[in-house]
Amino acid sequence: MNDTILLAHGSGGKLSHDLVERKFLPSLANPLLNKLDDSAIFEASGRLSFTTDSYVVNPIFFPGGDIGKLAVCGTVNDLSMNGAKPLYLSLSVIIEEGLLIAELERIVQSIKAAADEAQVDIITGDTKVVNQGQADKLFINTSGIGIIPAGIDISGANAKAGDRVILSGTIGDHGIAIMSQREGLRFETLLESDCAPLNKLVAQMLKASPNIHCLRDPTRGGLATTLNEFAKQSNVGIVVEEDKIPVKEGVKAACELLGFDPVYVANEGKLVAVVRPGDASKVLAQMKQNRYGRDAAIIGEVTNDHTGRVIMKTKLGPSRIIDMLSGELLPRIC
Template sequence: MKYDKVLLAHGSGGKLSHDLVREVFLPAFGNKALNRLDDRAEVSVPGTRLAFSTDSFVVNPIFFAGGDIGKLAVCGTVNDLAMGGAQPLYLSVGFIIEEGLEMDILKKIVASMQAAAREAGVDIVTGDTKVVEKGSADKLFINTAGIGIVEEGIHISGHNAKPGDKVIINGFIGDHGMAVMAERQGLSFQSRIASDCAPLNKLVAKMLEVTKDIRVLRDPTRGGVATTLNEIAGQSSVGIVLHEKELPIRDEVMAACEFLGFDPLYVANEGKLLAIVPAEKAEDILAVMQGEKYGENAAIIGEVVSDHPGKVVLKTAVGGRRIVDMLVGEQLPRIC
């Protein structure tokens, strides 16, 4: 590898994260399920297709407008399962707690996790707790894993995008990253920015009622919309064109990004999904999404093309074009 030590940027979800996976983990662990590099693995047991995912959460601070590390942990794993079209069923949770954490804080986090699990319709059925010496962690880290069932006829993967498909997002971009950043830096804006953290499995189920022929679902967390679409373009060997005028971004988030020097396309989201769907089904899927709580502001933001395979291009509001590359480096560390 180019680096002899692990950097914060290796956890960014961007190019260095992908290098770490491909150069360290895949050579050691590679197999048919893992090599697809989707949000979750799909495995088969007799008579059943299972989706299986795991994630760890180290967000700083652990409380922020719109959520906390507990809600984030449940929603993050539920959403990874849902991005395969799975019905999430069961979660595990592992706590790594720094000595000295107030018990009332831990209870508040646990209650938040239970509320999020109840909303998603999943049960937390197993777990583990470790306590480390003060200074060996930052208050609290959480790992969650989840399993769900994938119905026959559903085959969703980052490898499935085809020229002519439409790209849909279920709402505003960049809310989570800016909410965490504002809390972290003690910033206040005229309008309150809150995280979009939410479970999306019921929204996905409604979308699948329109058609099971959804090509790709992906939640644009670390690295944001830009990095996620670059992943898909690479996996499917297609190009993707975005339309700047169609991107749903709150004025206050755009203002915060401009103030801090960020591009909202690279800012993390925790209650958003990107759907790549056949063009002839796009309007029907969009209509269903807009009728749901977590899809009210859904929009078609681009399309898949055969040109420039592996690359994402933005058509700007003034009529120009620019390449939107994968995130390089670390824009917002410890965002989830």
């Protein structure tokens, strides 16, 4: 096979088959995928959860992960945030001609590693190749199906006054790791993306309390946006304490430099939970047992005051409103 992806790899002909059979199947093989029929057939019963997401991250390789790992973790996490146990994923890849085959192989390997860790199978897929300039190296879409255990009812609309807000770890790692690689912004950092599948963490949390009210992964828009979504959906107020929110030194420093507030910076391996006050310490203790919840902390609580708004008690004492992110995060100039 050639060193780079050619338009012919997307022709549907021999090269297309070669690409799937040699580059994807050996790593991702499982009985449902191996059939290579037009669609995958499986049995499932109970309440199902279904989600889809497209991944267009630039650059496609970044410290702590790549677009492949992100595409698996992102969809696994979206299922998990409803309390669903992820079962199957689809994988659809749009490749810009000229992508190095070696790069594609690396990405498939990390798709495999992430799917193995999350214990999900990729059971259907598609590849397309487009002309140079019509995509940026590689775009991936994954959809996922999961099953929700009986008795679980998690929604952003379930927060109640008195509930505690738990954050699973440090914020801003992914956003800053990506930003550090962007053209025109490049800076040295030891930070890595926190990109990770959170389904096992969620399963452990649900074991501690099946009554978790809200779960969400604060991806684009950051912690601030997720908290605002909860406040609006549930028609409650939320108060968080700046001091309690874990932020790595490197993220703090980069945010100072770029003029960002870490509460708006993206995460790919964190979750925010809203739980009943009596369950908070149980859930927190369980989270700390999991590698992705080691730095978990109770950062605030839900109130009936200032409904629809999130207030942060600053380190200095006064409080201020934390609004949703508006526009794109852009660096300041002086």
